[in-house]
Amino acid sequence: MADLIERDVTYTAAGDNEATALQGMLIAPSGAANGPGVVLIHDAFGLGEQMIETARSLAASGISVLLADVWGDRALPGQEEIGQYIGAMKENPELWQARIAAAHDAAREQPEIDPARLANMGYCFGGASALEYLRLDGRVIATVAVHPGLDLVEFDWQPREARVxxxxxxxxxxxxxxxxxxxDAALSDAGVDWELDLYSHTKHGYTSEGAKFAPENPVIGYHERNAKRTKDRYEAFFREIFPELRPTN
Structure with missing residues (x-):
């Protein structure tokens, strides 16, 4: 893998009464300056090793990645705790979006990232977060949402230029x-250039390493083949957005 820069990035969200320390992380190609960037928003399990490895893979291709910490204090909830973490954000959408916006603001302050070439990406809860940020007129040129909870998002999009x-x-x-x-209707009416990849016989959270160990259930299930297909597709998508990227294979 290419030489990478890794450093912690601590930031706060406007209006966060708890003054929670949001402990994000930057992973970037060595020598990167004012280049393409992505805000990566973690799934319900928090900013853990799977998210860090995803960021390293993206950075190896030439993207500087700011990993968001939505839960604060880099918490890593267990299977039995994730409902309360997501519920707290759903019940307080202003705080939820303030923390997402703060991660994007932190990304724009990094010298490795060109603010005009910033995209975002999220998994599960993070995918819904990325879509909501874009819907609320967030300043990103593209969004990738991997198995987002569409039950968490709104569909009142205003016209905008973006790729999803x-x-x-x-x-x-x-x-x-x-x-x-x-x-489909909301993004089409807003004039967004969007793509939806749908995988048969596949549940929620199908890329999540944490879902590998969940008891058999009708909601969540890891799917190795479709996790690989998803990685291949979003890497190709980012090469379309940022033509200067190098192959990682």
Whole structure:
């Protein structure tokens, strides 16, 4: 893997009454300056090793990645705790979006990142967060949302220029056919250049290493082949957005 820069980036969100320390991380190619950037928003399991490895892979291609810490204090909730973490953000959307916006502001302050070439990307809860940031007029040129909870997002999009890639499992109860139809209509009406990749026989959280160990259930399930397909697709998508990127294989 290419030589990488890794450093902690601590930031705070406007209006966060708890003054929670958001302990993000920058992973960038060695020598990067004013280049393409991505804000990577973690899934329900927090800013853990899988997110860090994802960022390293993106950085090896030439992207500087700011990993967001939405939960604060770099918390890593267990399977039994994630509901309360997501619920707290859903019940306080102003705080939720303030923390997402703060991560993007922190990314723009990094010398490795060109603010005009900033995209965002998220998994699961993080995918919904990335979409909501863009919907609320967030300043990114592209968004990747991997198995986002479409039940967490709104569909009142205003016209904008952006590119969006969403990947979903066809039997994800958090992104039903009805949700997908609303997504289609909302982004099409807003003039967004969007793509939806739908994988058969695939549940929610299909890329998550944490989901590998969840008991068999109708909601969440790891799917190794489709996780690999998703990685291949978002890497190609970013090469379309940032033509200077180098192959990682």
């Amino acid at each position: 890639l969403v990947t979903l499992g066809a039997i994800d109860p958090m992104a039903t056919a009805e949700h997908r139809a609303q997504f």
